[in-house]
Amino acid sequence: MNSPKRPVIDVTAKCACGAVEMSVRGPVVSMLMCSCFDCQRATGSGHSSVALVPVAALSSDGASKSFDRPSDSGATFTRHFCPQCGTPLYGQSSRAPDIRMISVGFFAGQNDWFAPNQLIFARSQQAWDLVADHLPRHDTYRENQPR
Numbered sequence: 001m002n003s004p005k006r007p008v009i010d011v012t013a014k015c016a017c018g019a020v021e022m023s024v025r026g027p028v029v030s031m032l033m034c035s036c037f038d039c040q041r042a043t044g045s046g047h048s049s050v051a052l053v054p055v056a057a058l059s060s061d062g063a064s065k066s067f068d069r070p071s072d073s074g075a076t077f078t079r080h081f082c083p084q085c086g087t088p089l090y091g092q093s094s095r096a097p098d099i100r101m102i103s104v105g106f107f108a109g110q111n112d113w114f115a116p117n118q119l120i121f122a123r124s125q126q127a128w129d130l131v132a133d134h135l136p137r138h139d140t141y142r143e144n145q146p147r
């Protein structure tokens, strides 16, 4: 079964400099966009595009670095990136240790399966950052969402 809502993916890519290779093999649990200020800073754009996958679906090779910050929910949110070229890899929340939040753009050219189902932190979405009108908006987090 490979439904568009929860596709099963098998993708491998390298960061811009090639130091880190990352693979995701398995089911996507959820797909979303986030307009929080941290995602705006981390992506250099209006929102992040993220696929949530089980931790077991992700493997990576090469030394990455990470940065911890407190999230709005009180959890610790950790972003992983390539220390050489800065390419974002994935994030994780202390509240959802079994989930990794993949930066969909890492798989540029192999991410046509991505079909976001919501925009979170819509309260800080900017008018210039166009997001499809039909996407449900949540001011901050959706209920029952890893945060």
Ligand SMILES: [Zn+2]
Pocket (backbone or CB within 6 Å): 015, 016, 017, 018, 019, 020, 082, 083, 084, 085, 086, 087
């Ligand atoms: Zn790199």
Ligand SMILES: [Zn+2]
Pocket (backbone or CB within 6 Å): 034, 035, 036, 037, 038, 039, 040, 048, 121
């Ligand atoms: Zn965010």
